[in-house]
Amino acid sequence: MSPLTGYLLLSALIFSVGLAGALTRRSAILVLIGIELMLNAANLNFIAFWRYGPNPQALTGIMFAIFSIGIAAAEAAVGLGIILAAYRHSKTTELDQMNSMKG
Amino acid sequence: MTVTFLILAALTLAGTVAAMAMRNLIHCVLALTLGFAGLAALYLLLGAQFVGFTQILVYVGAVAILAVFVIMMTQSAIPAMQSIFSSFWVAGSVVAAAVFAVLAWAICRSGFASQVLPPVEAAVHPIGDALMHGYVLPLEIMGLLLTAAMIGAVVLAMHEKRRTP
Known part of the structure; x- marks a missing residue:
């Protein structure tokens, strides 16, 4: 098994764990964390392909990963703000109990 | 490995x-x-x-x-005494397992060559160079996005003031 295959398999595992968490947990905060994990798995793919790709001097994978980390930070801030606002509205962060959109 | x-x-x-x-x-x-x-x-x-x-x-x-x-x-x-998993956790787990199966199948089928590469190091200097020359527009857009996200998060999380008539 080549090193690239190892990294890609690890990244696929992290992605699946994040997906499973985002789909199965009740807490909205953990759903957001699962999405963060999926973004991190994509970053690992970028870095691994940059390292084992044909032209590492171009730094394309590094740039993609840096911008992806920035986007993920913005997403986490806005997502947690939305969770706070929803908590103030419905007094819960459990997704099963957030079942009304009307104020 | x-x-x-x-x-x-x-x-x-x-x-x-x-x-x-x-x-x-x-x-x-x-x-x-x-x-x-x-x-x-x-x-x-x-x-x-x-x-x-x-x-x-x-x-x-x-x-x-x-x-x-x-x-x-x-x-x-x-959390409360109830389960930490939502009511449709079986379907979620099945979907996640299926996604992993498909990804692993595709990775194992593609057969990447296991060549030994010379160690590559991305020093900070070329990265800064690229960020300030080739990627300067995405960098500025990223700064704008982060500012907008920060303001948006503050506005979302701020207490709503009761309007006094």
Whole structure:
């Protein structure tokens, strides 16, 4: 098994764990964390392909990963703000109990 | 496939799985920090120092702390006695397992050559050079997006003031 295959398999595992968490947990905060994990798995793919790709001097994978980390930070801030606002509205962060959109 | 990679991969996987499976949300975030730190170490192992340290700064330093703040502000650290998984957890697990099966099948089928490459190091200087020349427009757009996200998060999380007539 080549090193690239190892990294890609690890990244696929992290992605699946994040997906499973985002789909199965009740807490909205953990759903957001699962999405963060999926973004991190994509970053690992970028870095691994940059390292084992044909032209590492171009730094394309590094740039993609840096911008992806920035986007993920913005997403986490806005997502947690939305969770706070929803908590103030419905007094819960459990997704099963957030079942009304009307104020 | 070095021993270092195997150890770091096991650490990262243990952290992420624990983050998704534990009951107390604070413990979940602590396990998540372990996973993020393991990922940063993997980036360092791959020779991407800048991304590795950015990962530590942004994820371990900012996102995890933000999540802990939100958990404490919403008092949801310890959930109620009911299950921590939602009512459709079987379907969710099946979907996640199917996604992993498809990804692993595709990766194993593609057969990447196991050539031995000379060590590559992305020094900070070329990265800064590229960010300031070739990628300067995306960098500015990213700054704008982060500013907008910060303002948006503050506005969302701010207490609504009662309007006095």
